[in-house]
Amino acid sequence: MGVDWKTKFAERVGGLHGSMTRKLMSVLDDPEMISLGGGLPAWDLFPIDAIRQVVDDLLRTDGPATLQYGTSEGYRPLREALAERCRSRGFKVSTEDILIDTGSMQGIDLLAKLFLDKGDAVVVEDPTFLTALQAFRFFQARFLTVGVDDEGMQVERLPELLERNPVKFIYVMPTFQNPTGATLSLARRHELLEVAARFGVPVVEDDSYGELRYEGEALPPLKALDEEGVVIYLSSFSKTLSPGLRLGFVAAPGPLQEKLLFAKQSADLHTTVLSQRIAHEFLRRDLLDPHIRGIVAAYRRRRDAMLKALEERFPRGVRWSRPEGGFFLWVTLPAGMDADRLLEQAIREKVMFVPGSCYFANGGGAGSLRLSFSAYGEEKLALGIERLARAIERGGGSA
Amino acid sequence: MGVDWKTKFAERVGGLHGSMTRKLMSVLDDPEMISLGGGLPAWDLFPIDAIRQVVDDLLRTDGPATLQYGTSEGYRPLREALAERCRSRGFKVSTEDILIDTGSMQGIDLLAKLFLDKGDAVVVEDPTFLTALQAFRFFQARFLTVGVDDEGMQVERLPELLERNPVKFIYVMPTFQNPTGATLSLARRHELLEVAARFGVPVVEDDSYGELRYEGEALPPLKALDEEGVVIYLSSFSKTLSPGLRLGFVAAPGPLQEKLLFAKQSADLHTTVLSQRIAHEFLRRDLLDPHIRGIVAAYRRRRDAMLKALEERFPRGVRWSRPEGGFFLWVTLPAGMDADRLLEQAIREKVMFVPGSCYFANGGGAGSLRLSFSAYGEEKLALGIERLARAIERGGGSA
Numbered sequence: 062m063g064v065d066w067k068t069k070f071a072e073r074v075g076g077l078h079g080s081m082t083r084k085l086m087s088v089l090d091d092p093e094m095i096s097l098g099g100g101l102p103a104w105d106l107f108p109i110d111a112i113r114q115v116v117d118d119l120l121r122t123d124g125p126a127t128l129q130y131g132t133s134e135g136y137r138p139l140r141e142a143l144a145e146r147c148r149s150r151g152f153k154v155s156t157e158d159i160l161i162d163t164g165s166m167q168g169i170d171l172l173a174k175l176f177l178d179k180g181d182a183v184v185v186e187d188p189t190f191l192t193a194l195q196a197f198r199f200f201q202a203r204f205l206t207v208g209v210d211d212e213g214m215q216v217e218r219l220p221e222l223l224e225r226n227p228v229k230f231i232y233v234m235p236t237f238q239n240p241t242g243a244t245l246s247l248a249r250r251h252e253l254l255e256v257a258a259r260f261g262v263p264v265v266e267d268d269s270y271g272e273l274r275y276e277g278e279a280l281p282p283l284k285a286l287d288e289e290g291v292v293i294y295l296s297s298f299s300k301t302l303s304p305g306l307r308l309g310f311v312a313a314p315g316p317l318q319e320k321l322l323f324a325k326q327s328a329d330l331h332t333t334v335l336s337q338r339i340a341h342e343f344l345r346r347d348l349l350d351p352h353i354r355g356i357v358a359a360y361r362r363r364r365d366a367m368l369k370a371l372e373e374r375f376p377r378g379v380r381w382s383r384p385e386g387g388f389f390l391w392v393t394l395p396a397g398m399d400a401d402r403l404l405e406q407a408i409r410e411k412v413m414f415v416p417g418s419c420y421f422a423n424g425g426g427a428g429s430l431r432l433s434f435s436a437y438g439e440e441k442l443a444l445g446i447e448r449l450a451r452a453i454e455r456g457g458g459s460a
Numbered sequence: 461m462g463v464d465w466k467t468k469f470a471e472r473v474g475g476l477h478g479s480m481t482r483k484l485m486s487v488l489d490d491p492e493m494i495s496l497g498g499g500l501p502a503w504d505l506f507p508i509d510a511i512r513q514v515v516d517d518l519l520r521t522d523g524p525a526t527l528q529y530g531t532s533e534g535y536r537p538l539r540e541a542l543a544e545r546c547r548s549r550g551f552k553v554s555t556e557d558i559l560i561d562t563g564s565m566q567g568i569d570l571l572a573k574l575f576l577d578k579g580d581a582v583v584v585e586d587p588t589f590l591t592a593l594q595a596f597r598f599f600q601a602r603f604l605t606v607g608v609d610d611e612g613m614q615v616e617r618l619p620e621l622l623e624r625n626p627v628k629f630i631y632v633m634p635t636f637q638n639p640t641g642a643t644l645s646l647a648r649r650h651e652l653l654e655v656a657a658r659f660g661v662p663v664v665e666d667d668s669y670g671e672l673r674y675e676g677e678a679l680p681p682l683k684a685l686d687e688e689g690v691v692i693y694l695s696s697f698s699k700t701l702s703p704g705l706r707l708g709f710v711a712a713p714g715p716l717q718e719k720l721l722f723a724k725q726s727a728d729l730h731t732t733v734l735s736q737r738i739a740h741e742f743l744r745r746d747l748l749d750p751h752i753r754g755i756v757a758a759y760r761r762r763r764d765a766m767l768k769a770l771e772e773r774f775p776r777g778v779r780w781s782r783p784e785g786g787f788f789l790w791v792t793l794p795a796g797m798d799a800d801r802l803l804e805q806a807i808r809e810k811v812m813f814v815p816g817s818c819y820f821a822n823g824g825g826a827g828s829l830r831l832s833f834s835a836y837g838e839e840k841l842a843l844g845i846e847r848l849a850r851a852i853e854r855g856g857g858s859a
Contacts (some may be wrong), residue, residue: 062688063657063660063686063690064593064656064657064660064661064662064689064690064713064715065660066662066713067715068660069575069628069629069662070574070575071573071574071575071576071577071580071599072577073573073577073621074472074574074719079824097796099529101528101529102523102528102529104528105524107523107528108522109519109523109524109527109529110519111520111524112519112523112527113515113520114518116512116515116519117512117515117516118518120508120509121511121514122504124511124512124521125503125504125506125508126507127502127704128506128508128511128699128704128705129503129506129702129703129704130498130501130703131704135719158739163562163728163732164728164729166726166727166728166729170726170728174470174472174598175469175470175473176468176469176470177470178471178472180472181470191728192729194726194728195722195726196727198725199723200470222700229468240780243836246508258462258463260469260780261462261463261464262463263463263465263468263615281656289462289463290463291462292462299529303527303528304527304528304529305527305529305530305732305733305734306527306732306733306734307526307730307731307732307733309748311699314463314465316463316465316466317465320469320473323594323598324598325599326553326591326594327565327569327591327594327595328564328565328566328569328595328727329562329563329565329566329706329728330563330591330706331706331735332706333703333704333705333706333732333735334561334704334706334731334733335704335705335732335734335735357632364748412483412825424668
């Protein structure tokens with residue numbers, strides 16, 4: 062009697078296991094803990110008063126439409142405003158190209174659903190965004206990996222991979238990559254697009270962090286360089302406005318749009334209207350760009366504070382990246398040190414990070430880790446690095 | 461050069477085609493049109509002022525947490541409040557059993573993802589909720605159908621079906637079913653659970669309309685009668701509070717919870733925190749039940765107005781259901797009449813409905829249609845029925 066659940070699950074469920082992200086969440090209840098792990102936006106930088114004012118205005122003047130069902134494509138004035146904003150960055154996109162979703166994660170999931178049969182190959186950076194790997198694994202993808210260096214994905218390795226394997230798409234985060242903070246150079250951007258078009262392989266560009274640049278000159282997103290219509294562009298309001306609102310968008314080539322809309326409709330009918338309306342008002346009232354300028358200045362100070370603390374406190378032999386934007390930097394431990402073991406010592410010192418091995422699709426990365434500088438102010442970041450340096454010095458992670 | 465998209469799509473995408481719902485949306489721009497098609501909640505019954513006050517309070521007192529990332533399970537105090545509310549209806553559920561989602565539609569999609577391999581069988585009512593069929597089709601399900609009469613799903617047909625077919629789950633809307641408005645009798649509820657437990661088949665109970673009863677005595681949800689732990693319960697705030705907020709929940713048996721959480725995390729990380737916090741405040745401040753009592757009274761008047769207009773205006777030979785709750789009633793046309801053809805005439809008369817054939821998984825239902833009485837006040841409903849009666853009299857739909 063009752064259900065033998067194991068016999069009911071789809072084959073795709075077999076390979077799932079608990080994610081590191083969730084395990085890390087479980088020790089966050091300790092108020093003494095400094096988490097350099099999760100990539101949370103700063104608690105103190107949300108534009109709370111502006112959102113409060115906007116919601117008040119929306120509910121007073123257009124309450125019923127703000128609370129009623131919306132269309133699967135998304136609120137049209139928001140799509141228009143986003144298309145306009147994209148065009149100002151050089152994309153050739155129209156309102157029809159824009160589908161509102163609940164963030165890059167949903168974009169990734171919808172694309173996985175549309176493209177991936179069991180065993181299909183996806184090219185990912187090594188390391189890459191952990192939750193994207195989980196979504197692709199859910200659709201039983203297999204991963205072909207391309208390394209990342211200071212100039213981003215090592216694009217020169219692509220032709221050989223694509224020559225030998227049919228590939229459904231290339232997933233890439235070209236600007237301030239999660240987890241390394243690396244940015245794809247302009248030369249490699251052109252090369253990636255040339256190779257993708259030559260082999261007829263779509264490129265999924267995840268630009269979740271692209272608007273958060275703290276130094277150097279802005280590079281055009283792949284979508285702005287895309288002459289052949291191979292790029293599917295994912296963006297998010299999670300890092301610029303608020304992750305709790307769950308809001309982002311896809312800018313997709315024409316042949317994909319109807320299918321993407323079916324996928325969205327079957328997934329959740331449409332995105333929260335209130336969130337869409339808030340973002341639309343932020344664009345319409347020109348509140349978003351000034352807000353982004355403010356948080357960029359604050360995140361720059363945080364990045365600089367973390368870099369300074371690393372230089373002052375970290376032992377010789379440890380190396381780290383110097384990202385020009387985003388939330389993360391990437392640490393490489395001396396040979397023989399293991400980040401999983403270091404994490405145990407670090408938790409005793411009341412500091413956390415994410416071991417780098419999580420981000421490698423096919424294994425590896427035991428000697429690396431990801432640090433986030435987004436959530437805390439400068440003093441707390443320095444204290445976190447102090448604790449982590451102590452954990453390293455006390456031999457956590459050594460074989 | 462460029463991408464040949466057709467060659468990239470997953471096999472599951474092949475069978476997708478445009479949905480009637482979306483086609484119907486396209487003529488809604490006509491301000492003269494009375495749509496008895498879509499199941500929109502009343503535009504004039506949203507608790508706008510209360511939501512405005514709640515959001516203002518939340519952003520003033522707990523702004524950062526309201527805008528920050530949340531957990532994939534959902535906001536814990538909301539889960540606690542919902543578990544408590546379920547227990548008051550007789551469910552044996554704990555806070556851990558509750559996963560917050562973006563509405564029944566997402567619950568359906570997550571379950572499809574967890575259970576369905578290509579070709580797997582799902583038992584559905586005939587007719588049933590259109591968008592659920594689309595979600596199951598996305599995972600290449602095949603459908604075994606069981607008819608619906610005035611007492612809901614004809615449960616006595618289940619044993620033979622389950623004897624002959626391995627089935628992943630039974631999807632059922634026992635109370636005020638979409639599209640027929642039918643409610644599963646108590647005897648059949650017990651019989652359904654007995655059969656499901658005997659054959660070891662999960663039951664997915666979609667209770668989106670269950671709180672909207674206009675007459676008769678409340679029946680316990682299947683989940684409240686479920687001794688063997690076979691029922692996965694889906695609920696939604698879309699009909700009681702606001703669909704635009706995108707909020708609902710799943711109450712799932714223990715062995716399912718970890719997998720469901722993975723699926724949710726991969727789909728969209730978590731549900732909009734602001735929406736969750738609004739619903740939590742509605743429960744905490746005891747605003748929800750009084751609001752539901754108010755809309756139930758209004759929807760009762762609307763149902764009665766539609767039934768009265770049907771009795772006064774519809775030609776002999778047309779039959780319709782008399783639902784005790786929900787948003788819909790089901791019309792059966794005289795033999796030889798076709799609802800798709802009637803719709804063309806109806807649109808000329810400036811009234812719309814959804815042809816019944818949409819809701820049949822494996823075809824059929826050409827002589828039936830769904831009417832919704834939820835969106836408009838009594839006068840407009842009467843006018844809509846007047847126009848529809850005229851369309852029938854003018855021979856729209858006759859062979």
